[in-house]
Amino acid sequence: MFGKKKQAEEPKVTVDERLQHIAFIMDGNGRWAQKRGMPREFGHTQGAKTFKKIGRYCESIGIRYMTVYAFSTENWKRPQKEVDAIMKLLDEHIEECFVEMDTDNVRLRFIGNLEVFPPQLREKMKRIEESTAHKPFTLNMAINYGGREEIAHACNRLIEQGKTKVTEEDISSAIYTAHCPNPDLVVRTGGDLRTSNFLLWQSAYAEYYFTDVLWPDLTPKDVDEAVSAFYSRKRRYGGV
Ligand code: FPP
Numbered sequence: 102m103f104g105k106k107k108q109a110e111e112p113k114v115t116v117d118e119r120l121q122h123i124a125f126i127m128d129g130n131g132r133w134a135q136k137r138g139m140p141r142e143f144g145h146t147q148g149a150k151t152f153k154k155i156g157r158y159c160e161s162i163g164i165r166y167m168t169v170y171a172f173s174t175e176n177w178k179r180p181q182k183e184v185d186a187i188m189k190l191l192d193e194h195i196e197e198c199f200v201e202m203d204t205d206n207v208r209l210r211f212i213g214n215l216e217v218f219p220p221q222l223r224e225k226m227k228r229i230e231e232s233t234a235h236k237p238f239t240l241n242m243a244i245n246y247g248g249r250e251e252i253a254h255a256c257n258r259l260i261e262q263g264k265t266k267v268t269e270e271d272i273s274s275a276i277y278t279a280h281c282p283n284p285d286l287v288v289r290t291g292g293d294l295r296t297s298n299f300l301l302w303q304s305a306y307a308e309y310y311f312t313d314v315l316w317p318d319l320t321p322k323d324v325d326e327a328v329s330a331f332y333s334r335k336r337r338y339g340g341v
Contacts, residue, residue: 102198102207102240103153109161110154110321114328119336122166123159123327124284124307126299127152128291129315131183142186147317149190156240158321160206162328166239166281170299174214174247191244195222198229208236212277213246214254239281248301251276255302276302283307286331288324290316306338 127148134144152169159167172187198209211226218226255275259267273279283303287296292313296304310327312319 102201102205102209103157103160107153107157109157112158112162113321114162114325116163116328120285120328120331121164122168122282122284122286123164124168124170124287124300124304125155125316126170126287126289126291126297127316128289128293128297130317132291133315133317141183144315144317145183145187145190149194151317151319155319155321155324156207158324160238162324165237166241166284168212168241168243168278168284168300170243170246170297172213172244172246173298174245174250175298191242192222194242195225195229199225202229202232206236206238208233208239210239210241210278210280211244212241212251213244214250215245217245241278241281243299246277246299248296248298252302272302278303286310286327288312288327290314290319306336308334308336 130144130148131141132144133147134141137143152171156167156169171191176187177184198207202209209229211230215223215226252272254277255272256267258275259271264271278300283305284300284307286309287300287304287307288310289295290312292311292315294311300307308331310330312323312327314323
């Protein structure tokens with residue numbers, strides 16, 4: 102899934118139970134390519150490589166859950182050529198996961214509204230999820246994902262189950278990430294300081310880390326810096 106033959110870079114930090122789940126807003130692919138006089142799609146291709154490198158590294162330092170924002174419900178507004186390029190990358194990635202699913206350590210989950218994808222692809226995603234359900238490192242790939250859509254979708258599921266009133270616990274059990282703890286740390290690359298509709302419900306008490314580094318340039322050393330920043334903070338969850 103992260104490229105079997107490649108070794109993760111030598112880990113410089115390790116994490117403990119305080120940092121189980123890290124989420125990434127992989128921003129800056131387009132600018133990375135444009136800075137090099139290349140089409141934006143080239144940035145996404147490079148971004149997919151960085152995703153593998155960072156995934157390998159997070160697994161090696163002891164992270165248990167990683168979530169990446171690969172395609173949002175709003176990203177369909179981009180030029181068709183760019184949407185097609187991202188879809189092709191995702192398609193290739195899913196195919197690769199399908200081939201490697203029995204032999205690596207990754208439990209893959211696809212989060213988002215998957216109804217828009219062709220039935221054959223959805224069937225493949227389902228088979229990957231089922232076959233990797235017992236693996237120790239969980240990777241959530243957010244595709245056609247929007248935080249607001251997720252909350253509305255969860256409420257509709259609860260209504261379908263007959264609920265007329267819902268609790269926070271009900272919503273937490275019906276969102277796409279019900280199988281894993283909330284993110285402890287959300288890292289956004291690319292310099293913008295916003296959440297962009299990512300993990301709205303789950304990130305109520307997440308620590309945020311923003312960096313100007315464009316996603317294709319992100320290195321394990323940058324992850325170490327984000328991890329160090331995380332450990333330098335005191336999480337109070339609204340207490341004192
Ligand atoms: C944001 O950068 C990035 C995306 C909308 C797509 C992210 C997709 C990938 C990294 C490839 C997906 C494939 C796999 C296998 C994970 P941007 O295009 O908004 O960059 P910009 O802010 O510089 O325009």
